[in-house]
Amino acid sequence: QRSVQSVKLVLLGEAAVGKSSLVLRFVSNDFQENKEPTIGAAFLTQRCSLGNNKTIKFEIWDTAGQERFASLAPMYYRNAQAALVVYDITKPNSFIKARHWVKELKEQASQGIIIALIGNKVDILEEDESLRKVSLEEGENLAKEEELLFFETSAKTSFNVNDVFLAIGNKIPNN
Ligand code: GTP
Ligand code: MG
Numbered sequence: 639q640r641s642v643q644s645v646k647l648v649l650l651g652e653a654a655v656g657k658s659s660l661v662l663r664f665v666s667n668d669f670q671e672n673k674e675p676t677i678g679a680a681f682l683t684q685r686c687s688l689g690n691n692k693t694i695k696f697e698i699w700d701t702a703g704q705e706r707f708a709s710l711a712p713m714y715y716r717n718a719q720a721a722l723v724v725y726d727i728t729k730p731n732s733f734i735k736a737r738h739w740v741k742e743l744k745e746q747a748s749q750g751i752i753i754a755l756i757g758n759k760v761d762i763l764e765e766d767e768s769l770r771k772v773s774l775e776e777g778e779n780l781a782k783e784e785e786l787l788f789f790e791t792s793a794k795t796s797f798n799v800n801d802v803f804l805a806i807g808n809k810i811p812n813n
Contacts, residue, residue, distance in 0.1 A: 642685070642693045645810055648715045650739045651724035652732040653703035656758040659793035660724065661700045664803055669794050676702040679714055686803050694807040715743060720752040720806045725772065727757045727790065733772045740784050752809045754787035754802055755780060761792040 649657040658676050662668050665684045680700040687693045699714040701707070715721060723739045725732040736755060743753055757777045762769050774790065781788030787805050791798040 640687075640691050640693055642695055643810065643813060644695045644697055645720055645807070646697045646699070646718045647720040647722065647806065648699045648701060648718040649722045649724060650701055650711060650715065650743075651703055651722075651756075652726070652729070652735040653705075655703065655724045655726040655729070655732050656793045657703065657722070657724050658700050660722070660756070660758065660791065660799055660802075661698055663793045663796050663799045665698075667796070669796075675704055676700060678702055678707060678710060684803075686800075686807050688804065688807050692807075692812075694803075694810065696803065696807075712746060715747045715751075718747060718751060719810065720754070721747065722754050722756050722802065723786075724756045724758055726759050727772045727777075728759060728762055728769045730771045733757075733776065737780060740780070740786065744784070752787070752806055753784070754789065754806055755784075756802060757788075757790040758793060760790045760797060761794045 651657050659673055665682050682698045684696050685693055701711055701714050721743055723736050725736040777788055789798045789802050
C-alpha cells in the first residue's frame with residue numbers, strides 16, 4: 639500500500655525572484671508573466687509520488703520577499719522540514735540575499751532541515767546569454783559549502799521545477 643507523508647516546505651528569497659511562480663508551476667503547471675507580489679504569505683498543497691510506493695504531500699508556505707514582510711519569515715520556516723532558497727540568476731543581489739537566508743536557516747530553523755538552493759529564470763539566457771549575472775559555478779560552490787541541493791530552474795518553461803520537489807521528497811527520511 640502507498641504511504642502518504644506530509645512535508646512542510648517554505649520558500650524564501652528576495653522579492654520577484656519567482657518563488658510564487660515556481661509554486662504555481664509545481665501546483666498548477668501554469669505561469670503568469672505579471673504575477674502580483676505575495677502579501678504576507680500564501681499556503682498551497684501538492685502531492686508528489688515518488689518511485690518507491692511513497693507519496694509526499696507538500697504543505698507549502700510561499701513567503702513574501704518584500705522587505706516589509708521580513709519579520710514574518712521565522713513563523714514560516716520555524717517548523718519546516720524543507721526550504722527552497724531562491725535567487726534570480728540575472729540579479730546578483732538576490733544571490734547575496736540567498737546566502738543570508740541559508741545562514742539564517744542553519745542558525746534558526748529545525749536541525750536537519752533539507753535546503754535546496756534555486757537559481758531561477760534561466761530561460762532569460764535563451765534571448766541573451768550576457769544577462770546571466772550569477773554563474774552556475776557560484777551557485778554550485780555555495781551549495782557544496784553549505785551541503786544544499788542545487789538546481790537552476792525556469793518557472794516560465796518549467797525547466798527542472800518538478801525535479802526540485804522530487805529531489806527533496808527523496809531526501810525526506812521515512813517517519
Ligand atoms: P514576492 O512574492 O514579491 O516575494 O515575489 P516572488 O519571488 O513570488 O516572484 P513572482 O513569482 O511573483 O515573480 C516575479 C516576476 O518574475 C513575475 O512577473 C513573473 O512572471 C516573473 N518570473 C517568475 N519566474 C520566472 C522565470 O522563471 N522566468 C522568467 N522569465 N520570469 C519569471
Ligand atoms: Mg510571491
